[in-house]
Amino acid sequence: MNQNRYLYWMFLMNSLLNILNFVPRELLDARFKGAQTSILVATVLGTVFLSVFTLLIAKFPGKGIQDILETALPKGVIIPLMIMFSSLWCVAGLITILSFVDITLRFVSPDTGPHLVILSFLVLVCFCARMDSLSVLYGMEMMLAIILPLIVYAIVKALVNPDFSWDSVLQIVTYSAHAPDWKSIAAATFSFSGYFNMVVFNRVLPKIKMKHSWIFAVNGLAVLLLTFYVPIGYFGTIGVERHVYTWFSTADSIRINTFIVERMLFVFYFAYLTLSLVSVTVHWHVGKELLTGLFRSRKQAKARTKLWRDLSALALFSGITIAFMGLDQYQLNQFGVVFLYARWAGELFMIMLLFYCYAVAYRRRNA
Numbered sequence: 043m044n045q046n047r048y049l050y051w052m053f054l055m056n057s058l059l060n061i062l063n064f065v066p067r068e069l070l071d072a073r074f075k076g077a078q079t080s081i082l083v084a085t086v087l088g089t090v091f092l093s094v095f096t097l098l099i100a101k102f103p104g105k106g107i108q109d110i111l112e113t114a115l116p117k118g119v120i121i122p123l124m125i126m127f128s129s130l131w132c133v134a135g136l137i138t139i140l141s142f143v144d145i146t147l148r149f150v151s152p153d154t155g156p157h158l159v160i161l162s163f164l165v166l167v168c169f170c171a172r173m174d175s176l177s178v179l180y181g182m183e184m185m186l187a188i189i190l191p192l193i194v195y196a197i198v199k200a201l202v203n204p205d206f207s208w209d210s211v212l213q214i215v216t217y218s219a220h221a222p223d224w225k226s227i228a229a230a231t232f233s234f235s236g237y238f239n240m241v242v243f244n245r246v247l248p249k250i251k252m253k254h255s256w257i258f259a260v261n262g263l264a265v266l267l268l269t270f271y272v273p274i275g276y277f278g279t280i281g282v283e284r285h286v287y288t289w290f291s292t293a294d295s296i297r298i299n300t301f302i303v304e305r306m307l308f309v310f311y312f313a314y315l316t317l318s319l320v321s322v323t324v325h326w327h328v329g330k331e332l333l334t335g336l337f338r339s340r341k342q343a344k345a346r347t348k349l350w351r352d353l354s355a356l357a358l359f360s361g362i363t364i365a366f367m368g369l370d371q372y373q374l375n376q377f378g379v380v381f382l383y384a385r386w387a388g389e390l391f392m393i394m395l396l397f398y399c400y401a402v403a404y405r406r407r408n409a
Contacts, residue, residue: 045247048179049096049237051186052324053258056236057265058193059321061289062314063141064378068229069270070282078218080226081266087227088234089259091389096252098396099240101403103248107241108335111395114402123395124332127241130388131329133381135322136363139163140374141287142318143367149290150311160367167319168356171326172349175246178327185320192313196293196306197268203296206275214271214279225379228386233262233269238389239324242331286371330355 060066069077102110107127111120143160151159170181200206244250273288276295285291289310296306303309334351369377 045249046251046253048183048243048247049240049250050257051179051183052236052239052243053092053234054190054236054261055182055186055317055321055324057233057262059138059317060230060233060265061269062145062287062318063137063232064375064382065229065232065266066269066273066288067286067375068379068382069226069266070273070288072223072226073214073270073274073279073282074217074220076220076223077226077270078215079220080222081230081263081270083222084227084230084233085259085263085266088231088262089255091231091393092234092237092258093252093255095237095389095393095396096240096250098393098400099244100250100252101400102244104245106245106331106335107392108332109245110399114399121336124336127388127392128329128332130385131325131332132359132362134385135167135325135329135359136366137374137378137381138318138322138325139167139363140366140369141378142315144371144374145287145290145311146315148287149294149307156367157364160364163319163322164360164363167322167326168353168360170319170323171330171356172352173327175243175327175331178324179243179246182320182324185316189313189316192309193317196296196310196313197272199296199298199306200272200276200292205295206272207278208275210278211271211275214274225382228382229379230266231386231389232382233266234258235385235389238392239328241392242328326356326359329359333358 069081072080099110108120108124111123115123139160143156143163146159147154147156170178173181240247240250269289273282273285273292276282276292277285277288282288290307293310294305294307298304298306298309330352333355334348337351366374366377
């Protein structure tokens with residue numbers, strides 16, 4: 043089995059998901075202030091982070107992040123670290139679910155109650171997230187293979203549509219010489235963060251290797267440029283600021299004359315609903331594994347005990363998500379921006395921890 047493909051799938055999942063979350067909004071807000079140079083800087087930084095992280099964690103085949111930290115750090119330090127990292131993955135899924143509930147109510151079913159929508163999503167996500175890691179990976183691969191042609195079709199249809207204004211794109215390119223913006227860099231690097239899930243999946247993918255890093259760079263750059271330029275091509279350099287979910291507004295502007303479904307919005311919604319639920323499943327599975335790993339013992343836990351631990355962790359994540367439903371659109375956006383910064387800092391901190399653990403292990407081997 044070629045295990046490297048799962049690293050590409052996780053990267054692609056996160057890369058495509060950035061169209062949904064706050065990444066387009068942050069980049070478009072800085073469209074006159076260095077967003078385009080920020081995309082280039084983020085591509086370099088994201089590829090470097092991905093390469094370094096993958097090379098370091100490959101030095102510990104078959105081990106999760108907790109197993110790795112236990113080789114170099116005391117338990118009193120590991121516990122708060124695991125809680126902190128588990129919180130990051132919980133928030134990553136939480137933001138995606140809340141965003142998609144808002145999208146569902148805005149574009150597809152405004153008459154449906156928000157609690158019914160979010161409970162439907164939570165039941166499905168929690169059922170899938172409690173599966174074992176390999177099953178989650180298999181499911182992710184299968185679902186992405188199904189929806190990827192739909193997403194590619196939507197992007198191609200958007201680019202060849204006669205309503206797409208290349209003049210608006212060329213106009214915004216004239217602002218590309220501005221200095222990078224830190225907020226835009228933090229947002230754009232989210233496109234490369236799929237590798238971060240290897241902190242748990244490294245247990246079941248012990249033969250993972252970093253190959254062809256240029257593919258990640260090219261793919262990430264292409265998705266970021268499409269994320270930024272396509273909405274501008276439809277709504278103009280000024281009009282684009284009036285839209286919250288720019289890509290869904292873009293999809294709602296496209297007609298499909300040869301399709302049974304006439305509006306591209308429904309095809310796009312189905313594809314991104316699937317992608318979002320897969321992403322939340324992966325994020326909460328990782329967060330659940332990090333949190334329940336604090337209660338493991340040397341003896342093999344009974345199946346019922348493990349089930350209750352998993353359900354308790356997922357119930358906690360679900361409860362936090364429902365509690366955050368009270369946020370309005372502005373508060374949710376601000377919360378998402380804070381998360382983008384925290385996630386970027388967390389990635390750097392994780393790489394530093396892995397480097398420290400590798401240095402300790404290397405010193406012990408050569409002592």
